[in-house]
Amino acid sequence: MIGSKKGLSEEEQKRIERIKERNRQIIDQHVQMQTEEFQSYVAQTSDHSLNFPVSKSDSVYLWDAYGNSFLDFTAGIGVNNIGNRNFVIMSKIKEQLDHYTHTMVYGEHLQLNQIEYAKAISGYFPSRDDFPQQVFFVNSGNEAIDLALKMSRKVSGKKGIVSMERGFHGRGYGAMQVTWNDNYKKGFFVDDEATVFLKPGGPIPDQYEFWGDIGTVILELVQGEAGCIPLSKIWVQKLLKIAKAHSVLVIIDEIQTGYGRTGTFLAQEQYEVEADITCLGKAGGGGLPFGAVVSSRTNFELLQTPNLSHLTTFGGNPVVMAAGLAVIEYIQEELLSHVQEMGKYLTEQVTEVAKSYPKIIKGSQGIGLMQGLILNDDEHGPEFTERFYKECLMRGLLLHFKLNNPYVLRMTPPLIISDRSIKEACDIFVDVCMELESSDN
């Protein structure tokens, strides 16, 4: 590497320093220009975009325009489950590109990858009325919620929905109806009056007066944007039992928990519950836009009357299916038990750090590799989270925020992460804690 050679004269070393400095300035200029254009042309709905100048991704790392590498603890927000730019995904995409890409809207053409994908996913769900459950492909988790709500209302004949406090399901007019945070609905005239928000872990009404107008329950088993909060298994089982007694359909939003994120292919497996309708998204398209709804053939057939009651142009896109199929094939028993082990290891390591720096870190919460790093909110305001995050970034570790919890940082690394990388991240936490404690004094 430039400048690393020994035995250079002082003059030569100075020349090399000048070259490096010049290079840095050139890149600075590029990045500055890009940032300006980004802010000018790409619509910004965040008041503090990261403006990270990404230049390359691979495995558990991202690189910026300066050539610095970063340990990726976000995986694009739970998307790149089998690693950034996984080789198998790349090959499958390239292979599909040589045959055909988009050829027709959903449901008209026989596309092999789409059929294989649906069959593979269906295998994770129990049969219903002697038929395998079916998969409808859409373009995002948000669109999966739209379809799930449409179907549940059509099947139940009721508009009313029970959703969860702190629940987050997306940004469209369907998802906003069941999303808890009022900030994300302000000014949009969202039709959420038929939605009742229940406190997870709290009392569950059982009387007809409550359930009479309700046709749907929707929930995440691990509440992602709330800070990776796992719901109580007993509470969820009780809720679903009561819902079933009142003939209410249950939608489980596995958009973030699916595809092995929590250590099983679906979080439902660990909770020992079965949804009537499951929403998928995030990791399922191997990094390309993807969403899906899984439910019984009987439920989907209701969308044939009137004919084509739901449809999508791109859903089940052959290139997306190729990429996603690689993800499914990659997620085998070994990877799932690896996720369980690494999840446990991450919890242990963070607990260790929290013990040494209790004023800064409280600990972590979550299941598998869907975890939140909880900062101490007794000692600090929410701006401290940004400070902590930035100190990690400077040391080459990429975390991210949670929409609904200002004191929790996101730890959702690629599932293929090693214990060594987890240790590396936790060493950075220690380093940051030391720095912050000393600067606080």
Add this chain to the structure above:
Amino acid sequence: MIGSKKGLSEEEQKRIERIKERNRQIIDQHVQMQTEEFQSYVAQTSDHSLNFPVSKSDSVYLWDAYGNSFLDFTAGIGVNNIGNRNFVIMSKIKEQLDHYTHTMVYGEHLQLNQIEYAKAISGYFPSRDDFPQQVFFVNSGNEAIDLALKMSRKVSGKKGIVSMERGFHGRGYGAMQVTWNDNYKKGFFVDDEATVFLKPGGPIPDQYEFWGDIGTVILELVQGEAGCIPLSKIWVQKLLKIAKAHSVLVIIDEIQTGYGRTGTFLAQEQYEVEADITCLGKAGGGGLPFGAVVSSRTNFELLQTPNLSHLTTFGGNPVVMAAGLAVIEYIQEELLSHVQEMGKYLTEQVTEVAKSYPKIIKGSQGIGLMQGLILNDDEHGPEFTERFYKECLMRGLLLHFKLNNPYVLRMTPPLIISDRSIKEACDIFVDVCMELESSDN
């Protein structure tokens, strides 16, 4: 080719016929198995899926599993504007795959292709308040409508919307609010009571009593699913003038008309009108899932209060952007004038056929290469459309239906189509007309 050689003995010819027959049977079995799996695992919302066993696509052709080629007059429903599996798109995708794919949710990372794409699109729109218009990327036209409605309501502070009779905008809870056909809303409890449907070409109310609660007008300039019906230019200009006088925002849905489909990059150019908010989709992702909303910086900034009032995981995906950028770069003046010429030629050719077979074909309607083939509904019921369509398919021509008009077949070939291919399609129309007339007698 097998069996095409001259001078074979009768026995040899018979043997070759047997081999061909055996091959056909094997493919038949494969296709049958695929069809069964398709119907079992992939959710069906159509009661008569085409089950077309696509095996390859290229330029203006698709191939089925038997090796038969089909002239593609659908382009995946107006998606593959620069041809199926266009070489430039494929190269751009592969190139991007070698650097990075999805790395973060929308708005956080500087991704070059995304910035270039937004800048290129912004160039087709006039500046507003001295700033270039901005682009927000989503995953489908449906999602673009969601965002457009959110923004328009936030800006106007009003829930009420004027939409068009026969208008179609998508299947989500946002799009359904402004979609005309009640069949697509039945049983879903769609909140469309604040939407007024206006008859295109009909009277336009001008009094405050009508507009007082209205904050938004939404329209397609060429109504796609209605059968490619272009709205009257004078009527549209009058509507927009009245809307402006009442401070009502105008959303133009260019999901199908955009990216050169009508012979200009946007249909707005031909109508000499400017939308406050434009929705894009279909062709913009080069065959990958894509949608976008274009509007002023001032309008988008309103979505920063509260912070992050809209967001998407996949929108602006680097691979989709790479593919879409190839589309934008490909659509130059020459292609646009080609579209105008070919559109004119298609109209002329269909008019010729209609003259000879007036009982079957009435003519065509539309702009550029977004046209509908109008069958004679005085003489036939809607089942005749399916018959006509199937006879074309048997002759190697792929058309498709319209959701809201049973007598119109879709003619939206790739924009690169040649006059020779258009002639070929029209010759097939003649052949089918002859066949149908003779079988009718």
